[in-house]
Amino acid sequence: MSGPAAVRAGRDPGLQPERTRLAWRRTTLACTVASVLAVRTTLYGGVSAPGAVLCALCCACWLGFLLVAHRRIRALSAGGAPAAPSPLHLTAAVLCTAALAVCGAVLVLEG
Amino acid sequence: MIDFVRNVRSWFAPRDVRQEGTTPDYRFSLANERTFLAWLRTALALIGGGFAVDQFLPDLRWGWRVGLALALLAAGALCALRAVSHWVRCERAMRRGEDLPVSRFPVLLSLVIAVVAVAMVVAVLTGWDG
Numbered sequence: 001m002s003g004p005a006a007v008r009a010g011r012d013p014g015l016q017p018e019r020t021r022l023a024w025r026r027t028t029l030a031c032t033v034a035s036v037l038a039v040r041t042t043l044y045g046g047v048s049a050p051g052a053v054l055c056a057l058c059c060a061c062w063l064g065f066l067l068v069a070h071r072r073i074r075a076l077s078a079g080g081a082p083a084a085p086s087p088l089h090l091t092a093a094v095l096c097t098a099a100l101a102v103c104g105a106v107l108v109l110e111g
Numbered sequence: 112m113i114d115f116v117r118n119v120r121s122w123f124a125p126r127d128v129r130q131e132g133t134t135p136d137y138r139f140s141l142a143n144e145r146t147f148l149a150w151l152r153t154a155l156a157l158i159g160g161g162f163a164v165d166q167f168l169p170d171l172r173w174g175w176r177v178g179l180a181l182a183l184l185a186a187g188a189l190c191a192l193r194a195v196s197h198w199v200r201c202e203r204a205m206r207r208g209e210d211l212p213v214s215r216f217p218v219l220l221s222l223v224i225a226v227v228a229v230a231m232v233v234a235v236l237t238g239w240d241g
């Protein structure tokens with residue numbers, strides 16, 4: 001039986017790794033938008049000492065998320081059947097997101 | 112409660128999940144991962160919405176503005192934590208060959224978003240300071 005060209009080439013016909021890779025990219029973009037809004041909030045109306053600390057924390061969350069996404073994207077572009085991600089990596093991404101929300105709550109209450 | 116504690120513990124213990132059952136078809140794992148990412152994007156959108164309410168509705172009364180922003184930020188944080196919890200439960204169910212877990216969370220989240228949307232309409236109509 002001769003399947004489509006993709007199957008014969010040994011490539012996943014549903015492009016599952018590519019779709020997952022692009023989902024990570026979309027999520028990184030969403031994280032960037034949220035982080036930019038967070039940094040804008042910290043810098044709004046002049047910079048104070050707590051504002052600067054919160055701004056640094058928001059940037060750290062964004063960098064942490066970027067690192068997790070970058071590692072996963074590299075694993076997914078390696079080709080073949082990628083292994084399931086480690087729960088630790090996903091938890092790290094989630095904690096960066098939750099920390100951004102906590103920073104936001106502090107900022108909203110202070111401002 | 113014990114289930115919840117075990118669920119939280121497995122967020123940090125990669126071996127716990129991988130030791131159970133058999134490894135499913137990688138496409139199912141990737142689909143589970145994409146579902147996780149979609150929930151995470153929902154969480155990030157809620158968090159971004161919280162910042163936007165705080166920043167772009169400055170004429171709103173303090174109580175309304177802070178209340179709406181905090182509700183959106185809290186919903187975002189909850190949604191993110193729930194994303195990894197659901198991923199772990201789905202991964203475990205797939206490895207054991209069980210049915211995927213059902214959840215009331217989507218209904219709950221839609222209700223919260225509907226309430227926040229209605230509150231925002233009311234706030235914009237009545238809550239202007241000037």
